[in-house]
Amino acid sequence: MNSQAATAVSNSKAPTMWRFLLSEMKPRGKWFTWFNVISIPVIITGLVLIVIRFANGIGAVTNLTQEVPWGLWIGFDVVTGVAFAGGAYILTFLVYILNQKKFHSIVRVTVLNGFLAYLFYAGALLLDLGKPWNVINPIIGNSFGTNSVLFLVAWHFLLYMLAELIEFSPAIAEWLGARRAQRILSGMTLAAVIFGITLSTLHQSGLGALFLMAKEKIHPLWYSEFIPLLFLVSSVFAGLSMVIFEGSISNKVFSDQISEKSHKEHNRILHSLSGICAVAMFAYLFLQVLNFIHNKRWDYLNTPMGYWFLTEIIGFVILPMVLYFYSYRVKNITLIKVAAVLTMLGIILNRLNVSVIGFRWDAAVRYVPSWMEIVVTLTIIFIEIWIFRWIVTRMPVLRESPAWARKEH
Amino acid sequence: MKTAGSDSKAADDTEFHGVLYDSFACVGCRNCENACAEAHGFPLPQDELVAGVLRKTSETQRCVINAYSTPNGEVYMRTQCMHCNEPACVAACLTKAMYKTKEGPVIWREDKCMGCRYCMVSCPFDVPKFEYHSANPKIQKCDMCYDRIIEGKIPACVENCGVALFYGTRRELIAEARKRIVENPGVYVDKIYGETVAGGTGCLYLSSVPVNELGMKTNLQNASYPALTKGFLYSVPSVFVLVPTLLLGINKATKNKPENNEEDE
Numbered sequence: 001m002n003s004q005a006a007t008a009v010s011n012s013k014a015p016t017m018w019r020f021l022l023s024e025m026k027p028r029g030k031w032f033t034w035f036n037v038i039s040i041p042v043i044i045t046g047l048v049l050i051v052i053r054f055a056n057g058i059g060a061v062t063n064l065t066q067e068v069p070w071g072l073w074i075g076f077d078v079v080t081g082v083a084f085a086g087g088a089y090i091l092t093f094l095v096y097i098l099n100q101k102k103f104h105s106i107v108r109v110t111v112l113n114g115f116l117a118y119l120f121y122a123g124a125l126l127l128d129l130g131k132p133w134n135v136i137n138p139i140i141g142n143s144f145g146t147n148s149v150l151f152l153v154a155w156h157f158l159l160y161m162l163a164e165l166i167e168f169s170p171a172i173a174e175w176l177g178a179r180r181a182q183r184i185l186s187g188m189t190l191a192a193v194i195f196g197i198t199l200s201t202l203h204q205s206g207l208g209a210l211f212l213m214a215k216e217k218i219h220p221l222w223y224s225e226f227i228p229l230l231f232l233v234s235s236v237f238a239g240l241s242m243v244i245f246e247g248s249i250s251n252k253v254f255s256d257q258i259s260e261k262s263h264k265e266h267n268r269i270l271h272s273l274s275g276i277c278a279v280a281m282f283a284y285l286f287l288q289v290l291n292f293i294h295n296k297r298w299d300y301l302n303t304p305m306g307y308w309f310l311t312e313i314i315g316f317v318i319l320p321m322v323l324y325f326y327s328y329r330v331k332n333i334t335l336i337k338v339a340a341v342l343t344m345l346g347i348i349l350n351r352l353n354v355s356v357i358g359f360r361w362d363a364a365v366r367y368v369p370s371w372m373e374i375v376v377t378l379t380i381i382f383i384e385i386w387i388f389r390w391i392v393t394r395m396p397v398l399r400e401s402p403a404w405a406r407k408e409h
Numbered sequence: 410m411k412t413a414g415s416d417s418k419a420a421d422d423t424e425f426h427g428v429l430y431d432s433f434a435c436v437g438c439r440n441c442e443n444a445c446a447e448a449h450g451f452p453l454p455q456d457e458l459v460a461g462v463l464r465k466t467s468e469t470q471r472c473v474i475n476a477y478s479t480p481n482g483e484v485y486m487r488t489q490c491m492h493c494n495e496p497a498c499v500a501a502c503l504t505k506a507m508y509k510t511k512e513g514p515v516i517w518r519e520d521k522c523m524g525c526r527y528c529m530v531s532c533p534f535d536v537p538k539f540e541y542h543s544a545n546p547k548i549q550k551c552d553m554c555y556d557r558i559i560e561g562k563i564p565a566c567v568e569n570c571g572v573a574l575f576y577g578t579r580r581e582l583i584a585e586a587r588k589r590i591v592e593n594p595g596v597y598v599d600k601i602y603g604e605t606v607a608g609g610t611g612c613l614y615l616s617s618v619p620v621n622e623l624g625m626k627t628n629l630q631n632a633s634y635p636a637l638t639k640g641f642l643y644s645v646p647s648v649f650v651l652v653p654t655l656l657l658g659i660n661k662a663t664k665n666k667p668e669n670n671e672e673d674e
Contacts, residue, residue: 054544055544056542056544057540057541057542057543057544057546058539058541058546059541059542060542062541064541066465066467066468066529066535066538066539067535069526069529069530069539070526070530093656096660097656097659097660097663098659098663099660099663099664099665128525129523129524129525130522130523130524130525130526130539130540130545130546130548131522131523131524131545131546132523132524134504134520134521134522134523134524135523137504137521137523138503138504138523143504143505143506143521144505145502145503145504145505147500147635147642148500148501148502148503148527149501149638149641149642150501150503150525150527151503152642152645154503190660193656194653194656194657194660195653197652197656198648198649198652198653198656201648201652202645202648202649205641206641209638209641209642210527210530211530212637212638212641213497213500213501213530213531213533213634213635213637213638214530214531215533215630215634215637216533216626216628216629216630217530217533225637225640228641359530
């Protein structure tokens with residue numbers, strides 16, 4: 001029905017186009033769902049809190065201190081969120097660089113997720129900036145702090161969002177029925193993918209490199225000169241676990257969008273991904289152990305922070321890694337999903353341990369996020385899901401492209 | 410002192426200046442705190458100076474004097490921005506709002522700052538303070554009275570002290586500190602805090618007891634902090650050249666289409 005509308009648009013003039021866009025803006029589906037009931041009040045509260053934040057300053061809603069200037073909004077929204085968004089560069093690598101076509105059916109939805117993640121985490125970043133109106137300074141060139149890791153990360157965010165938008169743009173063109181644009185934009189995919197992967201390797205590791213100068217402030221069990229490498233390697237299985245998790249939910253929630261063939265394929269894809277995750281996690285574990293021994297961190301193990309470190313490594317790296325290996329061997333899809341959830345929890349733990357929990361662990365006043373910080377974080381996630389849902393139910397993301405687009409492919 | 414040379418070269422001869430604090434000479438009168446507050450428009454500090462009660466710099470107080478009970482009696486220590494030779498905050502700043510002037514002070518420029526607080530994360534001395542309760546927040550830290558320095562004056566704290574604070578080029582101050590150590594045997598610890606820590610700082614400290622007993626950080630590295638990110642930043646150009654090439658190569662190698670000529674860029 002949707003593709004018919006799209007074709008109709010392409011054949012007629014501009015006014016119809018507007019009517020089409022307007023009709024697409026309207027909400028669809030049931031209003032009274034569990035997700036709406038929970039998310040709408042949270043979003044409204046969050047928006048109020050954001051107004052308060054801009055009126056009275058960051059201190060009005062957050063518990064940040066002079067010793068711990070980065071809290072949940074940076075540690076979770078940005079640092080953790082970007083790791084989870086890493087699935088897009090791994091999948092585009094598999095599909096467009098290694099030409100592994102079996103992953104093709106999920107590449108679009110993953111890129112869309114990645115793009116929205118970056119868009120909203122960059123948005124979350126604006127909330128955390130004291131003077132967000134100066135955010136253009138490092139971009140328009142009146143003051144390039146080129147020796148800053150954050151300068152590199154900021155530019156990479158921006159360029160990577162552009163690359164992901166180009167990667168996703170054929171879907172928009174197909175939705176609008178713009179055949180010529182679809183052809184041109186599809187032709188740019190490979191270039192965007194190569195550019196995007198390069199940017200990703202640098203900013204995934206760059207997020208870790210941000211903490212290199214905080215040498216004495218981060219607990220020694222989490223600080224090392226290899227943080228950038230650890231962040232990069234862990235972004236591989238963080239991103240893919242997110243793909244497994246999100247894919248499993250999308251497959252249920254948007255099952256009307258997905259063809260019978262894709263449904264069947266999905267388990268095969270999850271199975272392949274679990275193998276990649278297992279190997280990547282092994283590499284990561286190896287690096288962690290090597291790092292631990294090389295830096296002689298034994299003395300810290302028998303301390304509260306040491307137990308916390310062991311919880312992270314044993315419970316949320318070794319355990320999900322073994323689960324991934326095992327479920328790959330026995331082809332147990334449920335176990336793969338369990339492993340994905342555990343892995344994601346492990347990534348949240350790790351990123352927060354580096355950026356918040358282990359940061360100034362010795363400070364007299366510990367930072368604990370306020371409920372308002374948590375609500376604002378949830379608001380951002382919920383709005384993102386709303387937008388995601390809007391796009392998925394309209395554009396060919398999960399469902400197949402219209403026939404004309406497939407023929408030209 | 411200046412050698413013959415072109416006028417444009419003369420500017421480059423400017424040396425880093427700094428402040429020497431002699432903790433042994435300090436009597437804890439806190440004139441420097443008051444002068445600082447007055448010079449920068451902050452309320453005068455009202456709290457009492459009690460040995461063992463740690464006072465901290467804040468968004469309304471750029472320097473503090475603390476008192477410590479030691480075997481040598483009550484000893485005072487001053488805390489403010491260290492004005493590092495190679496400041497972590499400056500390397501961290503993506504807008505060049507934090508700026509190391511050629512005269513030595515590390516200053517903060519409001520029109521450039523976007524308030525990301527990465528300077529605070531990076532500073533090993535926890536110096537920059539952020540106005541959390543302002544809709545248009547500033548970063549507050551000692552700027553060695555840079556406005557006064559470019560007018561040819563000396564920092565307000567130094568001007569109002571006279572016994573324990575000295576302003577001059579870093580070289581002169583180190584020479585002066587050494588002289589004091591040598592001429593007063595047994596009085597000072599034979600170490601100038603700030604000479605090597607964090608790659609050397611503009612603020613230098615002399616004391617009669619080891620500085621770790623006076624709340625100073627002694628777990629910091631002697632190398633400069635920006636050097637910690639050097640390796641990563643230097644790898645960026647290589648990654649930008651090598652990774653795309655590699656990816657394109659793999660892409661061509663793994664393509665197994667029967668008709669190669671159909672879809673080539």
